[in-house]
Amino acid sequence: MGFVILAINPGSTSTKVALFQDEEELGRKELPHRAEDLAGFPRVADQKAYRLGAIEALMEARGRRFEELSAVVGRGGIVDPIPGGTYRVGPLLLEHLHRGKPWEHASNLGGILAEAIASPLGIPSFIVDPVAVDELEDLARITGLPELPLRSLVHALNVKATVRLAARDLNRDWQELSVVVAHLGSGFSICAHREGRIVDVNNANERGPFSPERAGGVPALELVRLAYSGRWTQQDLRRRLVGRGGLSAYLGTTDLREAAARIAAGDEGADRVVEAMAFQVAQEIAAMAVPLRGKVDAVILTGGVAHSSDFVARVQRRVEWIAPVLRYPGEDEMKALCQGALRVLRGEEEPRDYERFAGGTGER
Numbered sequence: 001m002g003f004v005i006l007a008i009n010p011g012s013t014s015t016k017v018a019l020f021q022d023e024e025e026l027g028r029k030e031l032p033h034r035a036e037d038l039a040g041f042p043r044v045a046d047q048k049a050y051r052l053g054a055i056e057a058l059m060e061a062r063g064r065r066f067e068e069l070s071a072v073v074g075r076g077g078i079v080d081p082i083p084g085g086t087y088r089v090g091p092l093l094l095e096h097l098h099r100g101k102p103w104e105h106a107s108n109l110g111g112i113l114a115e116a117i118a119s120p121l122g123i124p125s126f127i128v129d130p131v132a133v134d135e136l137e138d139l140a141r142i143t144g145l146p147e148l149p150l151r152s153l154v155h156a157l158n159v160k161a162t163v164r165l166a167a168r169d170l171n172r173d174w175q176e177l178s179v180v181v182a183h184l185g186s187g188f189s190i191c192a193h194r195e196g197r198i199v200d201v202n203n204a205n206e207r208g209p210f211s212p213e214r215a216g217g218v219p220a221l222e223l224v225r226l227a228y229s230g231r232w233t234q235q236d237l238r239r240r241l242v243g244r245g246g247l248s249a250y251l252g253t254t255d256l257r258e259a260a261a262r263i264a265a266g267d268e269g270a271d272r273v274v275e276a277m278a279f280q281v282a283q284e285i286a287a288m289a290v291p292l293r294g295k296v297d298a299v300i301l302t303g304g305v306a307h308s309s310d311f312v313a314r315v316q317r318r319v320e321w322i323a324p325v326l327r328y329p330g331e332d333e334m335k336a337l338c339q340g341a342l343r344v345l346r347g348e349e350e351p352r353d354y355e356r357f358a359g360g361t362g363e364r
């Protein structure tokens with residue numbers, strides 16, 4: 001008898017749901033949420049009942065029952081800084097997923113929804129490698145202002161799943177590898193991954209290259225000037241930096257495919273912006289070779305943008321002097337969630353104890 005696992009991955013405009021029998025995927029569906037349906041909820045956690053209803057309707061429509069499940073696993077969100085791994089959703093973790101501090105992220109709902117389904121059934125609920133994973137080396141935290149230390153915010157779920165894939169392909173143990181991983185999605189996480197830990201990262205919302213929807217690092221003093229110009233509310237400026245920055249700000253689209261079509265039609269401005277994005281990605285990759293002391297087994301490109309052979313080539317020609325470039329386009333976070341739950345259910349890995357790490361700064 002194997003395990004039946006429901007995986008839930010909430011994003012800002014949809015909830016992805018997948019059902020697995022062990023590693024075998026039985027089905028998956030992306031449930032879209034219209035902006036007007038979410039607009040009535042002041043806080044992300046307030047969407048719990050609404051999204052739960054959508055998942056219940058999907059299960060019913062597919063003739064599946066929650067009672068078949070062995071466990072429910074959700075993408076985890078912004079909680080206290082914690083090391084990577086699979087965490088059982090207990091009372092403190094649940095409280096912190098609801099709290100959404102210092103800001104809210106849709107993925108906080110993953111653990112909340114998993115717990116809401118699992119708890120009445122008496123089965124475990126988990127989160128795996130949440131965006132709050134913090135395994136940084138101490139030096140990486142120092143920014144130049146003690147009151148503004150680097151906070152680790154990273155696409156840890158896909159980063160770690162991709163390192164495991166690369167290790168398999170290189171015939172190595174993933175916990176022995178030293179690699180630079182660039183997760184290139186709507187936001188970019190570029191990190192140094194050494195011996196199983198993300199020892200440095202740009203922070204997908206605040207530093208490093210611009211991305212399809214995020215501004216990345218911008219001139220700090222000019223940002224202060226904008227913030228006090230009276231032309232921006234805090235919320236609007238945040239949205240400009242994370243959501244309407246990067247490609248969106250320059251080209252009015254977050255879709256690299258649309259940018260590519262414009263370039264193919266001779267748009268030199270679009271070409272310049274995409275080239276700049278690749279240049280900044282390469283710069284950040286090179287920077288991440290430093291914490292690895294130049295001993296880099298591979299540079300790994302993953303995420304939706306890695307589907308673009310043109311973009312990969314623009315980055316590759318600037319970084320191939322560092323190490324061989326491996327490409328794992330897209331992501332399979334649903335599978336990664338299932339695998340994280342399975343490792344614990346099968347006793348291959350101990351579940352992590354959130355209480356043990358909560359309340360810390362990430363330094364350990």
Ligand SMILES: Nc1ncnc2c1ncn2[C@@H]1O[C@H](COP(=O)(O)OP(=O)(O)O)[C@@H](O)[C@H]1O
Pocket residue numbers: 184185186187212254255256257258303304305306307308330331
């Ligand atoms: N086949 C593709 N070719 C080129 N770009 C792609 C392709 N698929 C996705 N992208 C680009 O990847 C970016 C989104 O990446 P994705 O990993 O889907 O993001 P998210 O973080 O929203 O899950 C968008 O700019 C999109 O245009």
Ligand SMILES: CCCC(=O)OP(=O)(O)O
Pocket residue numbers: 011131153154155185186187204205
């Ligand atoms: C900030 C790291 C997580 C993140 O940005 O996720 P999304 O790109 O899915 O919003």
